[in-house]
Amino acid sequence: MSWLHLLILAPFIFAIFVPFIYKKLNQRIHTGWFVLFIPLFLFIYLLTFIPKTSSGNTHIATLPWLPAYDINFTIYMDGLSLLFALIIAGIGALVVLYSIYYMSKHREALHNFYVYLLMFMGAMLGLVFSDNIFVLYVFWELTSVSSFLLIAYWYQREKSRYGAQKSMLITIFGGLAMLAGFIMLSMIADTYSVRTLISAETLNTNTLFIPAMILILIGAFTKSAQFPFSIWLPDAMEAPTPISAYLHSATMVKAGIYLVARLTPVFGGEAVWFWLVSGIGLITLLYGSVNAVRQTDPKALLAYSTISQLGLIMSLLGMGSGALYFGYGDESFVYAVAIFAAIFHLLNHATFKGSLFMVVGIIDHETGTRDIRKLGGLMHLMPITFTITVIGGFAMAGLPPFNGFLSKEMFFTAVLNTAEKSIFNLDTLGFLFPIIAWVASVFTFIYSMILVFKTFRRKQNFVRVDKEVHEAPIGMLLSPIILGILVVALFFFPNVASKYLLTPAWESVLPTLAGDLSVKISPWHGFNAELMMTIGVVVLGTVMYRFLKKWYGLYDYYPDSLTINHFYNLGLQSLETISEKTTNRYMTGFIRDYLVYIFAFIIVVVGGALWKYGGVTIDHPTDADVNIYEAGIIVAMVISAVTVLFSNSRITSVIAVGALGFLVSFLFVLFRAPDLALTQLVVETVTTVLFLLCFYHLPELRKEMSRIPFKITNALISIGVGAIVTIVALSANGTRLFDSISTYYEDSYKLAGAQNIVNAILVDFRGVDTMLEILVLTMAGLGVYTLIKLKSERRGKDEGAE
Amino acid sequence: MKEPNDIIIRSVAKVAVVIIFTFAINLFISGHHYPGGGFIGGLAFASAVILLFLTFDIETVRKNIPLDFKVVAAIGVLIAVLTGVGSLLFDVPFLSQSFGYFNLPVFGKTELATAVLFDIGVALAVIGTALTIIMSIGDDR
Structure with a gap:
C-alpha cells in the first residue's frame, strides 16, 4: 500500500x-x-x-x-x-x-x-x-x-x-x-x-x-x-x-x-x-x-x-x-x-x-x-x-x-x-x-x-x-x-x-x-x-x-409538450403505472402463490437445463453399500416426512419437521462430518424455536376444502420439485467435469496452520464467500426486523387513529 | 406472559445456559483444529440466549442483556470486512490470513492466527442476526 x-x-x-x-x-x-x-x-x-x-x-x-x-x-x-x-x-x-x-x-x-x-x-x-x-x-x-x-x-x-x-x-x-x-x-x-x-x-x-x-x-x-x-x-x-x-x-x-x-x-x-x-x-x-x-x-x-x-x-x-x-x-x-x-x-x-x-x-x-x-x-x-x-x-x-x-x-x-x-x-x-x-x-x-x-x-x-x-x-x-x-x-x-x-x-x-x-x-x-x-x-x-425584450417572446412559442423534461416526466409516470399494474397482477399477498412461482421456476429452469444438456447421469458403480444404520435413519426420515403431510395440528408438523432435521444430522455423523452435524443440530434447534414462535401467530389448522384442480397443481409442483432435486443430487454425484480440487485443501495445516480443513476453507481459503454470506445473513435479519417493526408500527398508528 | 408453573425448566435452564455458553466458547476456539468455528460457536451461543427467552420472557432477558443485537450483527460484519481490509496494509490481497507460533508465558508454544479475528466477526454476525430475528418475531404480539 x-x-x-x-x-x-x-x-x-x-x-x-x-x-x-x-x-x-x-x-x-x-x-x-x-x-x-x-x-x-x-x-x-x-x-x-x-x-x-x-x-x-x-x-x-x-x-x-x-x-x-x-x-x-x-x-x-x-x-x-x-x-x-x-x-x-x-x-x-x-x-x-x-x-x-x-x-x-x-x-x-x-x-x-x-x-x-x-x-x-x-x-x-x-x-x-x-x-x-x-x-x-x-x-x-x-x-x-x-x-x-x-x-x-x-x-x-x-x-x-x-x-x-x-x-x-x-x-x-x-x-x-x-x-x-x-x-x-x-x-x-x-x-x-x-x-x-x-x-x-x-x-x-x-x-x-x-x-x-x-x-x-x-x-x-x-x-x-x-x-x-x-x-x-x-x-x-x-x-x-x-x-x-x-x-x-x-x-x-x-x-x-x-x-x-x-x-x-x-x-x-x-x-x-x-x-x-x-x-x-x-x-x-x-x-x-x-x-x-x-x-x-x-x-x-x-x-x-x-x-x-x-x-x-x-x-x-x-x-x-x-x-x-x-x-x-x-x-x-x-x-x-x-x-x-x-x-x-x-x-x-x-x-x-x-x-x-x-x-x-x-x-x-x-x-x-x-x-x-x-x-x-x-x-x-x-x-x-x-x-x-x-x-x-x-x-x-x-x-x-x-x-x-x-x-x-x-x-x-x-x-x-x-x-x-x-x-x-x-x-x-x-x-x-x-x-x-x-x-x-x-x-x-x-x-x-x-x-x-x-x-x-x-x-x-x-x-x-x-x-x-x-x-x-x-x-x-x-x-x-x-x-x-x-x-x-x-x-x-x-x-x-x-x-x-x-x-x-x-x-x-x-x-x-x-x-x-x-x-x-x-x-x-x-x-x-x-x-x-x-x-x-x-x-x-x-x-x-x-433588444432582448423584442425577441425574448420567441421562446414562448416552443411548446412545453415537446421538451425533454416533459418526456422524462411522462416516461416516469407511465413506468410507475405500468409496473404497478404488472406487480399487482402477480403479487397476491398469499405466500402459497409465491411458493408456486418459485418452485415452478425451479422445475422449468433446472429441469429444462437437465433435459437440454443431458445432465441426467445416474451411475454409481463405486458407491459403498447402504448399511443398517443408514437404512434405519432413512426409514425414520420418510416416516417423519409423511407425518407432516397427514398431521392435523401445526405442532405435530413442527415437531416432525424438527425430527427430520435431527435425523439428517445423524446421517452426517455416520458419514464422519462432525462440523456439518454440529451445524445442522444447532440450526435445527434454532429453527424449531423460530417455528414455535411463528406458530403463535398462525391460525388454527383447518382442513382445506379446496377445488380439485388446485390440489392437482399443488401435487404436481411438489412432486416435480422433489423429483428434480433428487435427480440433481444423484446426477451431481455421477458427473465429474474435472478432477477433484479437494487435494489442495489437504495441505491446510501447511497453508493456513489449521488442522480443521472445513474451518480453514470457511475463514481462509474461501474467506470472501464467508464474508458475503454473513453480510447476506445480516441483511436478512435486518429485513425481518424491518418488516415486523413496520407492520406493528402501522398497527399502532391505526389503533391511535381509532 | 408465562405461567408461574415452569419451575423445572427455570432451574434446569439456569444451569444449562452456563454449560451451553461454555460449550459455545469452546466450539468457537477449537474451530481452528477441531470441529467448531465461528458459525457454529455463534449459533450455539445464540441458542443459549434463546433458551433464556423461552424460559423467562423476552423483557426480562432484554433487561439483563441490554444489547441491541442489530448492532452486534453490524459490528460482526464490520470486523470481518476490516480484517480483510487490514491485509491490504501489509501489501497482500484482500482477506489474506496469516498465522504464527509464539511462546506465551502460560500456554507455552501457541499458534495465533488472524483467521480468529475474522471468525469473531462471523460469530458476532451470526449471534446478532439470529437473535434479531427471534426477538422481532417473539416480540410481535
Whole structure:
C-alpha cells in the first residue's frame, strides 16, 4: 500500500470521524475548518508530482485486491489524471472554505454535508487515478450516489428530492450502460487495465467494438450532461451552492470528459467516435447556450451554461480524435491542437464557473432571492462581488483579458480547421461546425451579459425587509477572489500552465504523438478569421442584448409538450403505472402463490437445463453399500416426512419437521462430518424455536376444502420439485467435469496452520464467500426486523387513529 | 406472559445456559483444529440466549442483556470486512490470513492466527442476526 493509495482513501477515512467532530466541537468551531485540511493537504501533496509528469513520466502503484479475479487497485498517474486530481483537490479546498461561511453551523446538518462531500472527493480521486476499469466503474457510481445525497441535502423540499431522483436515474442508467461497454471492451482486449487498453492494437476489427464504444459514450454523456441527457443538471441546482460549484460545474460533470479523453487513444480515429463525440458536443453547446438565455434564476442560467460549455469541451475532444486517423505527421497535429484546447478550456471553465457559482451563492445569501427580475443595482452595494462577476462573466463570454478568450479562440481555430478537412465525410457536413460554434458563442455572450448586468446594474428593485444588503464577509469572498485571480493569471501566463499541466495531460491523451506536441498560446495572432468571429460575436451579441425584450417572446412559442423534461416526466409516470399494474397482477399477498412461482421456476429452469444438456447421469458403480444404520435413519426420515403431510395440528408438523432435521444430522455423523452435524443440530434447534414462535401467530389448522384442480397443481409442483432435486443430487454425484480440487485443501495445516480443513476453507481459503454470506445473513435479519417493526408500527398508528 | 408453573425448566435452564455458553466458547476456539468455528460457536451461543427467552420472557432477558443485537450483527460484519481490509496494509490481497507460533508465558508454544479475528466477526454476525430475528418475531404480539 503506497502513500498515494492512502491519500485517495484519506477523504473516506476522515469522513468516519466527521460526525464525532461535529458532535463534540461544532458548537465552538465550524466543522468545515477540520475538513479543510484534507483537500488542502491533498492539493499540496499532488503538486509534488508535477515535475514527474511534466517530464513525461508516469507513476504506477499497485495494491492487490482480488488478484484471483485480476482486480487490483492500481493507481496510474499521468498528466491527465494529475490535472483532474489537482482540480478536484484545489477547487475542493476552495469550496470547503466557502462552505464554512455559506452553511450556517447552527441550522444545517453539517455532519451529513461534509461526510457526503468527502465521500465524493475520495470517489472522484479514485475515478481519475484508477487503472482497472471495474475499480473505475465502482468509483464512478459512487460519485453518482454522493451527488444524489448532496442534491437531496435539503430533503424536506420536494424539488430537491425530484432533482436528486432525476440525476440518480439518469446517471446510474448511464453508468450501467458504461459497465456493459467496459465488459465488452475487456472481452475484446482481454484486459481490465486502462494502460493495456490504450496500447492495445487493432481492437477496432472486433464486432463488439462499436457497441462497446456507444455504451461507454452513453455513460460519459449522461455524466457530463450531454444532450439529451442534460435535463438532470438544471434540477441538480437544488443542492446547496457550494455543491453546485464543486460537483455540478467543476468536477463530477467532467468525469465524462475525463473518460472520453482517457479512451481517446482506444477509440480515436474512428468515424463513429468522431461524429458522436463532436456532434453531440456541438448540439449540447447550442442547446445549452440558447436555453441559458431564457432562465430567470442565475443558478439555472449557470447550469445551462455549464451544459453548453461541457458540450464545447466534448466537441473539441471529438474533433481532436481525428488526429489518430492519420497516425503521425503534420496532418494529425492540426487536429491534436483541438485536444489541447479541450484540456485548456476544462481548466478555464473550472476557474471561471466555480467563481461565478460562488458569486451567485453570495447574492442569494445576502439578498435572499435568486430571481434576476427582482435583482438589480447591486454594483454599489457589493463592489467586490461585482468585480468577480465581471471577471468570471467576461471570461465565460470569451473576452480578453481573461482566460476564456484564449480557449475560445483555440476553439474557433479547431472548428475552422475541421471544416476544411475531408475525412469522415467532413466535406459535406463540415461547414456546420463553425456556424454552430459561432451561433452558440453569440448566445453565450448574451447570457454572460445578462448575468453580469441584470443583477448588478439597472436600478435597485428588490425588497429585503429583514436586513440590510451589504458585501459578503471576507471569508466567503476569499475563494471566488482566488479563482478570479487565476482567471486573469491564466490569460497573462498561459504558457506556464501549459508547460507544467496542460501539455503533460495532452500527451497522455495522445500517447502516440507524445514528445512532439507543443503549442504556444498567445492572445494575438493578427487579424485572422478567429478574431473576426469574436468581433462578430461581440457586435451581434451586444445588439441582441440591447433588444432582448423584442425577441425574448420567441421562446414562448416552443411548446412545453415537446421538451425533454416533459418526456422524462411522462416516461416516469407511465413506468410507475405500468409496473404497478404488472406487480399487482402477480403479487397476491398469499405466500402459497409465491411458493408456486418459485418452485415452478425451479422445475422449468433446472429441469429444462437437465433435459437440454443431458445432465441426467445416474451411475454409481463405486458407491459403498447402504448399511443398517443408514437404512434405519432413512426409514425414520420418510416416516417423519409423511407425518407432516397427514398431521392435523401445526405442532405435530413442527415437531416432525424438527425430527427430520435431527435425523439428517445423524446421517452426517455416520458419514464422519462432525462440523456439518454440529451445524445442522444447532440450526435445527434454532429453527424449531423460530417455528414455535411463528406458530403463535398462525391460525388454527383447518382442513382445506379446496377445488380439485388446485390440489392437482399443488401435487404436481411438489412432486416435480422433489423429483428434480433428487435427480440433481444423484446426477451431481455421477458427473465429474474435472478432477477433484479437494487435494489442495489437504495441505491446510501447511497453508493456513489449521488442522480443521472445513474451518480453514470457511475463514481462509474461501474467506470472501464467508464474508458475503454473513453480510447476506445480516441483511436478512435486518429485513425481518424491518418488516415486523413496520407492520406493528402501522398497527399502532391505526389503533391511535381509532 | 408465562405461567408461574415452569419451575423445572427455570432451574434446569439456569444451569444449562452456563454449560451451553461454555460449550459455545469452546466450539468457537477449537474451530481452528477441531470441529467448531465461528458459525457454529455463534449459533450455539445464540441458542443459549434463546433458551433464556423461552424460559423467562423476552423483557426480562432484554433487561439483563441490554444489547441491541442489530448492532452486534453490524459490528460482526464490520470486523470481518476490516480484517480483510487490514491485509491490504501489509501489501497482500484482500482477506489474506496469516498465522504464527509464539511462546506465551502460560500456554507455552501457541499458534495465533488472524483467521480468529475474522471468525469473531462471523460469530458476532451470526449471534446478532439470529437473535434479531427471534426477538422481532417473539416480540410481535
